[in-house]
Amino acid sequence: MTGAVLELRGLHKAFGALVVTDGIDLDLHRGECHALIGPNGAGKTTLINQISGALQPDAGRISFEGRDVTDLSVADRAVAGLGRSFQITSILPDFTVLENVALAAQRRDGSSFRFLGRAARETRLNDAAMEALGQLGLETRADVVAGALSYGEKRLLELAIAIAGQPHVLLLDEPMAGMGRAESESLTATLLGIKKRYPILLIEHDMEAVFQLADRVSVLVAGAIVASGTPDEVRTDPQARAAYLGDDHTGDAA
Amino acid sequence: MSGASHAVAAPPARPRSALVVAGIIFAALALIPIVAEFAGGAYLTSLAVRAMILAIVAISLDLLMGHGGLVSFGHSAFVAIGAYAAGIMLTEGVYEITLILPVAMGAAALFALASGAVCMRTSGVSFIMITLAFGQMVYFALGSLAQYGADDGLTIWSAPDALGTKWLASKTGVYVTVLIALVGTWALVHRITGSRFGRVLRAARQNPVRVSSMGYSVFRYRLTAYVIAGMIAAVAGVLWATHAAFVSPSLGSWQRSGDLIVMVVLGGMATRNGALIGALFFIVIEEVLSSITHDWRLIFGPLLILIALYARGGLVGLLDRIQGDRT
Ligand SMILES: Nc1ncnc2c1ncn2[C@@H]1O[C@H](COP(=O)(O)OP(=O)(O)OP(=O)(O)O)[C@@H](O)[C@H]1O
Numbered sequence: 001m002t003g004a005v006l007e008l009r010g011l012h013k014a015f016g017a018l019v020v021t022d023g024i025d026l027d028l029h030r031g032e033c034h035a036l037i038g039p040n041g042a043g044k045t046t047l048i049n050q051i052s053g054a055l056q057p058d059a060g061r062i063s064f065e066g067r068d069v070t071d072l073s074v075a076d077r078a079v080a081g082l083g084r085s086f087q088i089t090s091i092l093p094d095f096t097v098l099e100n101v102a103l104a105a106q107r108r109d110g111s112s113f114r115f116l117g118r119a120a121r122e123t124r125l126n127d128a129a130m131e132a133l134g135q136l137g138l139e140t141r142a143d144v145v146a147g148a149l150s151y152g153e154k155r156l157l158e159l160a161i162a163i164a165g166q167p168h169v170l171l172l173d174e175p176m177a178g179m180g181r182a183e184s185e186s187l188t189a190t191l192l193g194i195k196k197r198y199p200i201l202l203i204e205h206d207m208e209a210v211f212q213l214a215d216r217v218s219v220l221v222a223g224a225i226v227a228s229g230t231p232d233e234v235r236t237d238p239q240a241r242a243a244y245l246g247d248d249h250t251g252d253a254a
Numbered sequence: 255m256s257g258a259s260h261a262v263a264a265p266p267a268r269p270r271s272a273l274v275v276a277g278i279i280f281a282a283l284a285l286i287p288i289v290a291e292f293a294g295g296a297y298l299t300s301l302a303v304r305a306m307i308l309a310i311v312a313i314s315l316d317l318l319m320g321h322g323g324l325v326s327f328g329h330s331a332f333v334a335i336g337a338y339a340a341g342i343m344l345t346e347g348v349y350e351i352t353l354i355l356p357v358a359m360g361a362a363a364l365f366a367l368a369s370g371a372v373c374m375r376t377s378g379v380s381f382i383m384i385t386l387a388f389g390q391m392v393y394f395a396l397g398s399l400a401q402y403g404a405d406d407g408l409t410i411w412s413a414p415d416a417l418g419t420k421w422l423a424s425k426t427g428v429y430v431t432v433l434i435a436l437v438g439t440w441a442l443v444h445r446i447t448g449s450r451f452g453r454v455l456r457a458a459r460q461n462p463v464r465v466s467s468m469g470y471s472v473f474r475y476r477l478t479a480y481v482i483a484g485m486i487a488a489v490a491g492v493l494w495a496t497h498a499a500f501v502s503p504s505l506g507s508w509q510r511s512g513d514l515i516v517m518v519v520l521g522g523m524a525t526r527n528g529a530l531i532g533a534l535f536f537i538v539i540e541e542v543l544s545s546i547t548h549d550w551r552l553i554f555g556p557l558l559i560l561i562a563l564y565a566r567g568g569l570v571g572l573l574d575r576i577q578g579d580r581t
Pocket residue numbers: 015018020038039040041042043044045046047087254
């Protein structure tokens with residue numbers, strides 16, 4: 001076995017005639033940030049969904065920390081340590097910011113089949129939540145109802161939830177999606193800190209962020225990886241340039 | 255703002271006033287037997303007992319509907335299961351309530367586990383239809399119990415014993431017991447919704463995908479809530495059988511389940527007192543209107559629509575707004 005935390009082998013997935021994952025082999029190593037780039041519709045989100053268990057691959061295996069997790073449910077994979085964020089913000093809009101994150105922390109802190117004690121008064125959960133919020137600069141917004149946050153703040157909450165679950169690996173699906181220049185730059189700085197503690201599989205259209213954060217970059221086109229290497233190698237790879245960096249890199253931040 | 259000040263999450267709006275409202279309602283209910291001595295008599299206390307029992311059921315349904323987002327259209331089946339467990343045991347010579355209650359709750363829990371395991375795999379309209387189907391199953395099964403009255407129902411000839419005493423044979427005993435059960439249910443469901451379990455359940459109503467990505471099996475939490483709500487409804491069924499000394503399959507009819515949903519929505523879902531107020535209001539209005547005209551539903555229907563239109567958040571929402579205007 002290699003030093004990989006996460007290994008994908010021969011992953012296939014098709015929606016009817018549309019092949020979205022076409023024989024993907026991919027490794028994520030300890031301490032590494034592996035970026036997955038590719039044009040819109042390349043199949044990046046679909047791949048994350050297969051890793052997290054939201055979608056079942058048609059063929060292939062996924063192993064996580066040496067264990068085959070292909071047949072585990074989303075919840076069981078999360079318990080095993082696969083944490084994720086969503087490209088389309090996915091938070092609990094009626095809860096406060098603190099409760100959103102405290103719920104993620106609660107998962108790591110004993111049983112949730114407790115029926116009488118007041119969860120909102122559990123200082124250990126609230127402290128853990130505040131710490132995760134602090135990492136993303138959201139601590140002053142803790143008491144705000146999450147649905148009332150600004151778009152950029154919701155994106156940060158999305159990440160705070162993922163981190164508060166203390167995953168062993170972070171799968172981040174376009175954390176900068178829809179953010180302005182300044183916001184993405186500050187988030188890149190935050191992620192540089194987070195990267196030290198978690199291996200990250202990063203999907204991102206923002207190339208500046210990718211080249212600052214990634215140790216390795218893979219280029220996904222039409223469901224297949226066409227190039228993979230260090231950021232510098234990929235930057236100069238003709239296939240990668242043709243497929244993505246050159247032609248398609250017209251500033252689509254969708 | 256300092257970090258320390260966030261150690262406790264924001265409390266729900268107006269917790270105090272909700273407590274005061276509940277206190278007033280419970281005190282008023284406690285006074286009814288005394289008022290009945292002067293006016294209303296047995297009719298008034300009997301009406302209050304029925305209203306309180308339905309309030310217990312409505313509160314348990316709100317745990318599913320309001321907090322869990324699970325609109326069960328078969329909740330009255332659990333009342334019927336509890337009532338028949340009591341009716342059958344009393345007919346067969348088991349009189350002790352401390353035996354009847356666990357059997358009734360156990361039967362409801364088993365049925366909730368079995369049917370819920372199927373229901374919880376669906377959502378939205380399918381969930382409503384499947385709970386309705388299971389409810390109808392219970393309704394017809396009870397109607398086919400030839401030795402226990404079949405469709406005509408079962409008359410219960412003796413009241414249950416309470417730890418060997420005849421407490422439940424007296425009208426006062428039943429009244430006090432039902433009131434205590436109501437206050438207990440109200441407090442219990444509030445504690446559950448504020449607990450770790452309740453937090454997962456409430457989160458899953460908003461965004462089940464996110465909750466499962468956090469590592470929670472949404473299915474198991476929902477199923478557990480279904481079992482808890484079913485057991486509470488079964489307790490209400492036992493109380494109903496004790497009070498009415500008669501049980502019939504119609505206790506579990508789909509119309510009853512529909513009425514329960516109306517009570518919860520009418521009162522205000524997922525609020526501290528919504529289901530309680532909704533149930534009491536429903537019973538009083540039903541009683542008043544049906545004494546005026548046989549076609550009381552013709553008036554009740556439009557009234558409900560008006561409340562749905564003008565009192566979003568139900569009666570509790572209306573109360574909150576009136577209070578808000580004053581301050
Ligand atoms: N559930 C589905 N059923 C059918 N087709 C789907 C489904 N989900 C995604 N697709 C299609 O699969 C392809 C890959 O989608 P995916 O969301 O993985 O792309 P992506 O690389 O994440 O793109 P983007 O950069 O826009 O987020 C797209 O053509 C999309 O329309």
